[in-house]
Amino acid sequence: xxxxxxxxxxxxxxxxxxxxxxxxxxxxxxxxxxxxxxxxxxxxxxxxxxxxxxxxxxxxxxxxxxxxxxxxxxxxxxxxxxxxxxxxxxxxxxxxxxxxxxxxxxxxxxxxxxxxxxxxxxxxxxxxxxxxxxxxxxxxxxxxxxxxxxxxxxxxxxxxxxx
Amino acid sequence: xxxxxxxxxxxxxxxxxxxxxxxxxxxxxxxxxxxxxxxxxxxxxxxxxxxxxxxxxxxxxxxxxxxxxxxxxxxxxxxxxxxxxxxxxxxxxxxxxxxxxxxxxxxxxxxxxxxxxxxxxxxxxxxxxxxxxxxxxxxxxxxxxxxxxxxxxxxxxxxxxxxxxxxxxxxxxxxxxxxxxxxxxxxxxxxxxxxxxxxxxxxxxxxxxxxxxxxxxxxxxxxxxxxxxxxxxxxxxxxxxxxxxxxxxxxxxxxxxxxxxxxxxxxxxxxxxxxxxxxxxxxxxxxxxx
Numbered sequence: 001x002x003x004x005x006x007x008x009x010x011x012x013x014x015x016x017x018x019x020x021x022x023x024x025x026x027x028x029x030x031x032x033x034x035x036x037x038x039x040x041x042x043x044x045x046x047x048x049x050x051x052x053x054x055x056x057x058x059x060x061x062x063x064x065x066x067x068x069x070x071x072x073x074x075x076x077x078x079x080x081x082x083x084x085x086x087x088x089x090x091x092x093x094x095x096x097x098x099x100x101x102x103x104x105x106x107x108x109x110x111x112x113x114x115x116x117x118x119x120x121x122x123x124x125x126x127x128x129x130x131x132x133x134x135x136x137x138x139x140x141x142x143x144x145x146x147x148x149x150x151x152x153x154x155x156x157x158x159x160x161x162x163x
Numbered sequence: 164x165x166x167x168x169x170x171x172x173x174x175x176x177x178x179x180x181x182x183x184x185x186x187x188x189x190x191x192x193x194x195x196x197x198x199x200x201x202x203x204x205x206x207x208x209x210x211x212x213x214x215x216x217x218x219x220x221x222x223x224x225x226x227x228x229x230x231x232x233x234x235x236x237x238x239x240x241x242x243x244x245x246x247x248x249x250x251x252x253x254x255x256x257x258x259x260x261x262x263x264x265x266x267x268x269x270x271x272x273x274x275x276x277x278x279x280x281x282x283x284x285x286x287x288x289x290x291x292x293x294x295x296x297x298x299x300x301x302x303x304x305x306x307x308x309x310x311x312x313x314x315x316x317x318x319x320x321x322x323x324x325x326x327x328x329x330x331x332x333x334x335x336x337x338x339x340x341x342x343x344x345x346x347x348x349x350x351x352x353x354x355x356x357x358x359x360x361x362x363x364x365x366x367x368x369x370x371x372x373x374x375x376x377x378x379x380x381x382x383x384x385x386x387x388x389x390x391x392x393x394x395x396x397x398x399x400x401x402x403x404x405x406x407x408x409x410x411x412x413x414x415x416x417x418x419x420x421x422x423x424x425x426x427x428x429x430x431x432x433x434x435x436x437x438x439x440x441x442x443x444x445x446x447x448x449x450x451x452x453x
Contacts, residue, residue: 001172
């Protein structure tokens, strides 16, 4: 079947099998390998991307179900060589070691900060509770999210940051 | 790598269209909404439908509203919407308690209320909530609409009374002014299914329990409820002793099975202890103390 999905702002059209999972469509058909593919059972959360503005586990969505919808992946965080504060935060606070869980963590974090610009630790831990990290012990990830909260992008208007 | 077996895909544009597709495609077709139960089962080849009918466009089934003294929740309402709804919290804290313990935020963004009921997983949280609250579910087919009590909706593990070309469209919960309610769950780790969980509501009048409901999941409680314990408690003051006896009766009526989440006796202990806690919390909430 033919599907058309808006991925990171650009429409893409491909022929796919109805059984194809969204994570494989993104990685194998579009070559956007920033979204990682992990446990296959909606546990680990490394495949989290945004579907119509909401973080979802893309291993548990058929590509066909995203036909006509909007997807945002981790590749969309950086704009013209400028990293998103979330990406900078993960660098500054050593929020990753192996990096496997990082794309899902960052997409969840971006959504969290868009909706709650100043989250406390409990809120952060709840927000990332759908993602597993086996290296950092989460401490540095929580610090990375806090770093991003304290360093909103400089060229964003104040009211947008507050919204 | 776990990939579903080859499957056809159809997208419904309305409830009528979805029912029409189910009739055309036959009993080996399945509705898919959030997909967070069906797709894992398809990947594990525990389910192998010939066609999935995508109902995510039926946004007219995505609502939470008060109508006719009932809290009405559309089948396509996402778990995150229930959790975020002030109307839900105002009337039934049990739903916020339960939703905050279901899976994790990205899963709750996708999974639906109707899907949870229809999956009929024996460890499903919302099934216990529906039984505790004596909810009814609305089922629609081309023949029309019928309502079924939540306590009669599940026919067994992964089985419901839904016909082949019938779909659940709404969950209705009676509003009980002054009711207190609560849910609690013990699980192995964040986001996991329950080892055991219990939910309750209590309505007090003149210092006595005028009405109550108790729901349990993952512990083999028939129809996810504990009617003997409810009958015991009604008409009595909600003292610690009476609540403890009701909890004991609820645990006794369970039939837990030993599995990787624990031995049967441990689960029975949890069933009793969690019932005790949620009853006491419901009483506190009914009295405005929590």
